[in-house]
Amino acid sequence: MAALTPGVDAPTWPAEFAERYRAAGYWRGETFGGMLRERAAAHPDRVALVDPAPERRTWTYRQLDERADRLAAGFAARGIGKGDRVVLHLPNVGEFVEVVFALFRIGALPVYALPAHRETEISYFCSFTEAVAYVIPDRHAGFDHRDLASAVARKAPSLRHVFVVGEPGEHTALREVARAPEEPPAGPRAHELAFLQLSGGTTGVPKLIPRTHDDYLYSLRGSNEICGVGPGTRFLVVLPAAHNFPMSSPGWLGTLLAGGRVVMCPRPDPSTAFPLVAREGITMTGLVPPLALVWTQAAAAAREDLSHLELVLVGGAKYSEEAARRLRPALGCRLMQVFGMAEGLVNYTRLDDDEETVVTTQGRPISPDDEIRIVDDDDRDVPEGEFGHLLTRGPYTIRGYWRAHKHNARSFTPDGFYRTGDLVRRTPGGHLVVGGRAKDQINRGGEKIAPEEVENIILAHPGVHDVSVVAVPDTYLGERSLAYVIPREGAAPLRPAQIRRFVRERGIAAYKVPDLVEFVTAFPQTGIGKVSKKGLRSVATAADQQ
Numbered sequence: 272m273a274a275l276t277p278g279v280d281a282p283t284w285p286a287e288f289a290e291r292y293r294a295a296g297y298w299r300g301e302t303f304g305g306m307l308r309e310r311a312a313a314h315p316d317r318v319a320l321v322d323p324a325p326e327r328r329t330w331t332y333r334q335l336d337e338r339a340d341r342l343a344a345g346f347a348a349r350g351i352g353k354g355d356r357v358v359l360h361l362p363n364v365g366e367f368v369e370v371v372f373a374l375f376r377i378g379a380l381p382v383y384a385l386p387a388h389r390e391t392e393i394s395y396f397c398s399f400t401e402a403v404a405y406v407i408p409d410r411h412a413g414f415d416h417r418d419l420a421s422a423v424a425r426k427a428p429s430l431r432h433v434f435v436v437g438e439p440g441e442h443t444a445l446r447e448v449a450r451a452p453e454e455p456p457a458g459p460r461a462h463e464l465a466f467l468q469l470s471g472g473t474t475g476v477p478k479l480i481p482r483t484h485d486d487y488l489y490s491l492r493g494s495n496e497i498c499g500v501g502p503g504t505r506f507l508v509v510l511p512a513a514h515n516f517p518m519s520s521p522g523w524l525g526t527l528l529a530g531g532r533v534v535m536c537p538r539p540d541p542s543t544a545f546p547l548v549a550r551e552g553i554t555m556t557g558l559v560p561p562l563a564l565v566w567t568q569a570a571a572a573a574r575e576d577l578s579h580l581e582l583v584l585v586g587g588a589k590y591s592e593e594a595a596r597r598l599r600p601a602l603g604c605r606l607m608q609v610f611g612m613a614e615g616l617v618n619y620t621r622l623d624d625d626e627e628t629v630v631t632t633q634g635r636p637i638s639p640d641d642e643i644r645i646v647d648d649d650d651r652d653v654p655e656g657e658f659g660h661l662l663t664r665g666p667y668t669i670r671g672y673w674r675a676h677k678h679n680a681r682s683f684t685p686d687g688f689y690r691t692g693d694l695v696r697r698t699p700g701g702h703l704v705v706g707g708r709a710k711d712q713i714n715r716g717g718e719k720i721a722p723e724e725v726e727n728i729i730l731a732h733p734g735v736h737d738v739s740v741v742a743v744p745d746t747y748l749g750e751r752s753l754a755y756v757i758p759r760e761g762a763a764p765l766r767p768a769q770i771r772r773f774v775r776e777r778g779i780a781a782y783k784v785p786d787l788v789e790f791v792t793a794f795p796q797t798g799i800g801k802v803s804k805k806g807l808r809s810v811a812t813a814a815d816q817q
């Protein structure tokens with residue numbers, strides 16, 4: 272299959288920007304495959320990766336490098352090559368890192384599915400990207416992924432391989448793929464695509480985010496410098512490894528770039544994570560706000576030694592000031608807020624920021640060349656310090672989604688700024704404060720839900736006339752989802768549980784199943800007669816307060 276360069280399947284940076292970013296030293300012509308090779312040559316025997324469960328396994332940098340070569344050779348022998356898409360659907364296991372680096376070496380593109388995704392999402396990713404392979408665990412969290420893979424394979428004609436970590440069933444065991452590397456395959460170039468990330472999404476189906484080696488490696492170098500990542504860093508991957516936050520802020524990729532040690536955490540709860548923090552001497556991790564809250568509360572009674580922990584990053588959703596104030600005393604480490612997006616721009620509070628800034632702002636951009644505009648509904652700059660829509664462009668922010676030209680015209684300005692959909696203001700010190708959101712999305716404790724995706728499923732129910740899914744405030748998750756349903760006239764009466772079951776049975780990530788369902792006879796209307804999501808949200812908030 273033909274190699275994909277960013278300009279073909281998605282808009283890329285105009286030449287003058289690319290030149291500027293190269294001249295500034297942001298884009299250095301390095302690839303991920305080359306990066307691991309270099310690290311393995313520099314410190315072959317240092318431990319790169321630990322998978323603690325069910326029995327502890329470790330990979331030195333040399334072992335990881337060799338393993339990536341052998342797997343790359345095995346993938347190549349099966350006809351997987353440069354530009355091919357491979358949907359990766361693994362939990363936090365060592366094989367995640369092995370497979371990703373093997374794909375990087377041959378220039379095949381991982382498509383990072385989340386562990387919670389089910390048949391609806393995976394079938395879409397496989398069909399839309401014309402994926403040639405799908406990588407799964409045998410079972411995870413009580414779910415048999417092999418059956419899911421068989422169902423997906425029937426629907427996605429491009430899919431030629433299913434590789435299984437563990438017992439393969441009717442598919443291929445990953446452990447049988449590796450083979451002695453012959454001549455090294457021609458790898459990708461640094462300006463070419465490295466992988467496809469998923470967008471949180473506002474539309475019926477998630478958009479794919481094309482990231483290049485050059486741009487992503489720059490965001491890692493910048494993140495490492497800001498967070499103080501070095502060879503001594505031991506980073507615990509608590510959130511799903513496929514998500515952009517634990518991958519790159521500074522994440523497991525940043526840690527490997529710095530020659531540190533990555534430890535996979537199989538589950539995020541304190542009873543799993545705290546013993547690992549103690550045993551593995553973890554110095555850094557990243558959490559979403561609800562999890563940070565749970566860790567903060569659990570730390571008081573914890574008997575484990577958490578004293579190696581130096582820095583906890585919290586982001587993905589708004590972290591309340593009150594919760595932020597409690598983290599440092601409870602966990603005995605520094606806090607850094609991170610406001611980022613898989614499309615690119617990442618903001619961090621800084622290690623030398625004062626306490627007030629760390630607990631009340633969501634940080635400032637990585638790069639001096641991250642351009643930030645804060646505008647009104649007509650794209651005019653708002654007065655300094657006021658809230659407005661955040662637009663951004665820069666050396667690691669995409670210029671368009673993958674194969675989504677129509678959507679790109681809405682999500683990007685003509686001069687290439689990404690419309691984040693976030694409402695922010697800038698403090699005199701240059702830090703951003705997130706005040707809300709203009710995009711139609713629900714942020715359920717960091718997990719993003721596109722209402723339209725859930726609405727489309729509920730609309731398929733024969734007893735439903737119309738539906739609108741909105742966010743409602745929640746003290747623990749920040750937001751939960753509520754589906755307002757107008758039943759079809761004359762249909763048998765419905766119960767909320769039936770709607771929830773209907774959505775679940777469609778095979779969709781569990782976090783997208785509406786938390787609440789309410790039956791109504793009409794939605795609030797806006798001036799032009801369109802359903803008002805804002806109106807629905809305020810109805811829900813008022814109901815919540817009664």
Ligand code: OOB
Nearest residue numbers: 471515516520586587588589609610611612613705
């Ligand atoms: C991260 O990435 P995504 O792509 O899952 O979600 C991005 C969106 C942002 O546009 C914003 O709406 C929200 O998530 N968000 C925050 C936030 N961090 C992200 N909202 C309020 N406060 C924050 N601190 O979520 C992500 C990617 C890289 C690093 C960190 C988070």
